[in-house]
Amino acid sequence: MNVAVNHPNSYRNKIHPKKFALWTACISISMMFAAFSSAYIVRMAQGNWLEFPLPNWFYVSTATIILSSLTLHGSYWAFKKMKTGLYRALMLMSFVLGCLFIYFQYLGYHEMTAMGAHLTANPSSSFIFVISWVHIAHLVGGLGVLIVAMLHAFMLEHKVTPARKLRFELTYTYWHFVDILWIYLLLFFILQQQS
Amino acid sequence: MANVAVPTHEDDILIQELGYDDHFHEHHDEDKYQSGFIGKYIFSMDHKIIAKQFLITGMFWAIIGALMSLVFRLQLGFPEEDMAWLKPILGQWITVNADGIGALDPQFYYALVTMHGTILVFFVLTAGLSGTFSNLLIPLQLGARDMASPMLNMFSYWFFFLSGMIMFFSLFLSTGPFSGGWTAYPPLSALPQASTGSGAGMTLWTLSLVFFVVSVLLGGINYITTVLNLRTKGMSLWRMPLTIWAFFVTAILGLLSFPVLVSAFLLMMCDRGLGTSFYLSEIFIGGEALDHVGGSPVLYQHLFWFLGHPEVYIIILPAMGLVSEVLAVHARKPIFGYKAMVYSILAIGFLAFIVWAHHMFMSGVNPFISNFFVVFTLIIAVPSAVKVFNWITTLYGGNVRFTSACLFGIGFVSLFISGGLTGIFLGNSAIDIQMHDTYFVVAHFHIVMGIAAFFGMFAGIYNWFPKMYGRFMNETLGKIHFWGTMIGAYAIFWPMHYLGMAGVPRRYYRFDSFDTFSHFSTMNQFITVAAIIVFAIQVLFVINFFYSIWYGKKMTTRNPWGANTLEWTTPINAGHGNWPGNIPSVHRWSYDYGKDGKEFIPQHYPMQEGETEVH
Ligand code: HEM
Numbered sequence: 029m030n031v032a033v034n035h036p037n038s039y040r041n042k043i044h045p046k047k048f049a050l051w052t053a054c055i056s057i058s059m060m061f062a063a064f065s066s067a068y069i070v071r072m073a074q075g076n077w078l079e080f081p082l083p084n085w086f087y088v089s090t091a092t093i094i095l096s097s098l099t100l101h102g103s104y105w106a107f108k109k110m111k112t113g114l115y116r117a118l119m120l121m122s123f124v125l126g127c128l129f130i131y132f133q134y135l136g137y138h139e140m141t142a143m144g145a146h147l148t149a150n151p152s153s154s155f156i157f158v159i160s161w162v163h164i165a166h167l168v169g170g171l172g173v174l175i176v177a178m179l180h181a182f183m184l185e186h187k188v189t190p191a192r193k194l195r196f197e198l199t200y201t202y203w204h205f206v207d208i209l210w211i212y213l214l215l216f217f218i219l220q221q222q223s
Numbered sequence: 224m225a226n227v228a229v230p231t232h233e234d235d236i237l238i239q240e241l242g243y244d245d246h247f248h249e250h251h252d253e254d255k256y257q258s259g260f261i262g263k264y265i266f267s268m269d270h271k272i273i274a275k276q277f278l279i280t281g282m283f284w285a286i287i288g289a290l291m292s293l294v295f296r297l298q299l300g301f302p303e304e305d306m307a308w309l310k311p312i313l314g315q316w317i318t319v320n321a322d323g324i325g326a327l328d329p330q331f332y333y334a335l336v337t338m339h340g341t342i343l344v345f346f347v348l349t350a351g352l353s354g355t356f357s358n359l360l361i362p363l364q365l366g367a368r369d370m371a372s373p374m375l376n377m378f379s380y381w382f383f384f385l386s387g388m389i390m391f392f393s394l395f396l397s398t399g400p401f402s403g404g405w406t407a408y409p410p411l412s413a414l415p416q417a418s419t420g421s422g423a424g425m426t427l428w429t430l431s432l433v434f435f436v437v438s439v440l441l442g443g444i445n446y447i448t449t450v451l452n453l454r455t456k457g458m459s460l461w462r463m464p465l466t467i468w469a470f471f472v473t474a475i476l477g478l479l480s481f482p483v484l485v486s487a488f489l490l491m492m493c494d495r496g497l498g499t500s501f502y503l504s505e506i507f508i509g510g511e512a513l514d515h516v517g518g519s520p521v522l523y524q525h526l527f528w529f530l531g532h533p534e535v536y537i538i539i540l541p542a543m544g545l546v547s548e549v550l551a552v553h554a555r556k557p558i559f560g561y562k563a564m565v566y567s568i569l570a571i572g573f574l575a576f577i578v579w580a581h582h583m584f585m586s587g588v589n590p591f592i593s594n595f596f597v598v599f600t601l602i603i604a605v606p607s608a609v610k611v612f613n614w615i616t617t618l619y620g621g622n623v624r625f626t627s628a629c630l631f632g633i634g635f636v637s638l639f640i641s642g643g644l645t646g647i648f649l650g651n652s653a654i655d656i657q658m659h660d661t662y663f664v665v666a667h668f669h670i671v672m673g674i675a676a677f678f679g680m681f682a683g684i685y686n687w688f689p690k691m692y693g694r695f696m697n698e699t700l701g702k703i704h705f706w707g708t709m710i711g712a713y714a715i716f717w718p719m720h721y722l723g724m725a726g727v728p729r730r731y732y733r734f735d736s737f738d739t740f741s742h743f744s745t746m747n748q749f750i751t752v753a754a755i756i757v758f759a760i761q762v763l764f765v766i767n768f769f770y771s772i773w774y775g776k777k778m779t780t781r782n783p784w785g786a787n788t789l790e791w792t793t794p795i796n797a798g799h800g801n802w803p804g805n806i807p808s809v810h811r812w813s814y815d816y817g818k819d820g821k822e823f824i825p826q827h828y829p830m831q832e833g834e835t836e837v838h
């Protein structure tokens with residue numbers, strides 16, 4: 029299907045073109061959040077800014093998503109070591125943890141609303157809602173990729189071919205990216221609240 | 224195609240001997256993923272077909288956008304004239320009074336201006352220009368079979384198509400398309416009730432542009448990956464033609480700036496639909512105070528221009544790349560200062576990100592902060608001037624062949640100088656107090672971006688038409704097209720400088736009701752007549768284009784212009800995969816013109832004994 033990628037020349041560079049393309053996509057997505065962050069800072073500097081603590085559920089969700097990255101990496105390790113059972117179990121677990129993350133974010137939104145920091149209360153709360161929604165949208169894309177990876181894990185015979193290795197590497201790269209993106213956002217929110 | 228016969232063409236022999244066997248044809252005996260009409264011409268993954276799709280879709284939009292400008296130019300040139308004859312086309316947007324005199328609805332005037340700007344900036348000069356030529360030339364000039372991901376490349380076109388469909392549909396809404404200007408500043412864009420076009424029109428506008436961004440990003444990821452990973456053997460970065468450098472930096476700019484636009488739009492959508500107040504504060508509509516408090520419209524302007532300024536370079540850099548190549552080929556001389564050209568592309572690309580607030584000098588930005596932006600803005604003049612100097616020096620003393628392609632290249636340089644100079648005026652915040660939002664700005668950006676980028680595109684089309692269709696465009700019509708457009712474009716936009724200096728504001732429905740401006744009515748008539756003539760000349764180009772696809776003079780040799788780049792080593796009608804056998808390997812840069820007594824030495828020719836690389 030992919031003409032140019034079969035081009036042996038492409039291996040001149042150490043990184044596979046598809047991985048490279050994924051990295052560029054991640055940079056591009058990061059720019060969206062860089063824009064949100066700078067909009068947040070610029071707006072905050074203008075005053076009329078409602079202060080409130082971050083919901084506790086956000087910390088739970090953060091732990092969840094970090095865990096899911098670890099399990100996915102474990103699954104990759106099991107995949108390479110031909111431990112089929114572990115490979116499948118850990119992959120499923122990563123998926124479930126990803127879904128749980130969304131649920132915990134949802135609980136976090138309730139917590140915010142209960143504090144009076146609801147969606148339209150003040151730009152300070154609106155930003156947190158909208159930025160984390162957009163993050164969830166990217167995470168849902170990651171869940172889609174995980175579903176495909178699970179189909180492969182459960183339907184296909186367990187074989188370590190270069191193509192499947194590559195596909196797995198692409199999958200976890202994106203998943204780690206969404207994970208790190210959230211950690212960045214959380215740290216950003218915490219630091220801004222302290223300043 | 225499968226069993227390569229013994230090559231007879233000298234290029235093929237060279238490529239067979241020195242080229243690079245990537246085992247491409249062993250896997251694809253009969254082009255298995257490109258069979259049937261639909262696979263080949265509609266959902267094609269061949270970068271050459273996708274390039275033509277971008278070009279023709281871009282031409283469609285160019286015609287629509289230009290027709291819109293004619294309608295509002297008629298209004299500005301002849302505000303008293305009867306427009307009832309347009310009623311069959313524009314319907315409710317022409318109101319006919321009791322005397323039977325038809326007038327253009329003011330609301331629709333704004334919608335036309337907005338759509339004209341959006342269509343030309345995004346659909347024509349971004350997708351139609353960079354989409355076409357990045358697709359066509361990146362794989363061909365780098366010696367690649369196709370893009371890194373032909374599939375994403377196909378999606379890139381179809382997202383553009385979808386985006387266009389949505390925008391087209393919005394033209395027929397009973398409330399009209401969006402009418403708040405191509406920059407979509409709040410509150411007109413953020414409040415659905417702000418004007419008729421701000422409702423459904425704005426919703427579709429935003430949706431359309433979000434899909435457009437997806438298209439740009441898919442394309443850009445592919446272009447960057449292809450340039451960095453799929454160059455043929457010997458094609459080091461410093462041997463790449465300037466076209467590729469330009470497309471490469473353009474793609475990086477797009478990748479870094481368009482996502483910011485999406486962020487800006489997402490916040491706007493929340494303001495529109497969910498009651499948040501990112502951009503809105505203390506607004507009264509119809510005497511009633513709205514709930515929105517605490518927002519900042521300037522925040523939107525920052526986010527928008529963080530894309531908006533890089534965007535103007537996304538438009539002009541590909542044109543610069545095409546012109547550099549066309550001028551070198553037709554002047555039969557190496558491009559002057561190749562490395563300086565590359566460094567100035569990089570410098571422009573970098574500076575493009577730190578000058579955005581020069582669009583906001585009058586938006587209440589702190590004057591001390593403005594100073595930084597003034598300085599960086601004026602610094603852009605340096606790499607721009609380097610490029611202009613190098614183009615002129617390339618032409619100087621050359622054995623110039625004044626083909627249509629070359630003429631448009633030269634015209635580009637002229638326009639870029641004229642329009643760039645006015646940029647330096649505007650870049651000084653003190654002068655901009657007077658000039659902002661006047662016709663001076665309109666003149667500036669139409670000359671430096673609008674017309675100049677069109678000239679780059681025309682240079683590219685006349686030059687690479689034979690590569691795309693295996694036939695030539697008619698040169699006589701091409702020359703009429705050039706001279707008519709060159710003179711006509713200056714006739715349209717030069718007088719606007721005077722209007723602007725006299726303070727005539729942009730985006731006004733009519734001027735005859737203001738005593739200060741009413742004496743400009745002849746000038747406005749002149750501009751309108753010139754615009755109509757220039758449009759007629761573009762029709763000539765469109766006819767030439769389509770006529771030549773089927774009936775143009777056939778190409779008999781592979782390399783009609785005597786160019787050095789690899790795209791001219793493929794067969795005249797190359798299939799998917801571009802080269803029938805091996806892919807060529809590269810032994811020199813692409814500008815060996817007039818070296819060692821030879822008129823030109825293509826990149827796939829090996830170095831001779833004792834020959835040294837030029838740079
Ligand atoms: C020497 C380089 C340039 C300088 C110093 C410069 C400066 C400026 C400034 C200060 C403005 C804002 C004027 C105002 O609104 O009051 C402006 C507007 C504009 N410039 Fe330039 N410019 C330069 C080159 C270019 C180029 C190369 C392009 C495009 C290819 C371009 C496209 C535009 C556009 C589209 C606008 C108007 C946008 C709008 O308000 O709708 N400029 N320029």
Ligand SMILES: [Cu+2]
Pocket residue numbers: 531532535578579581582
């Ligand atoms: Cu600008």
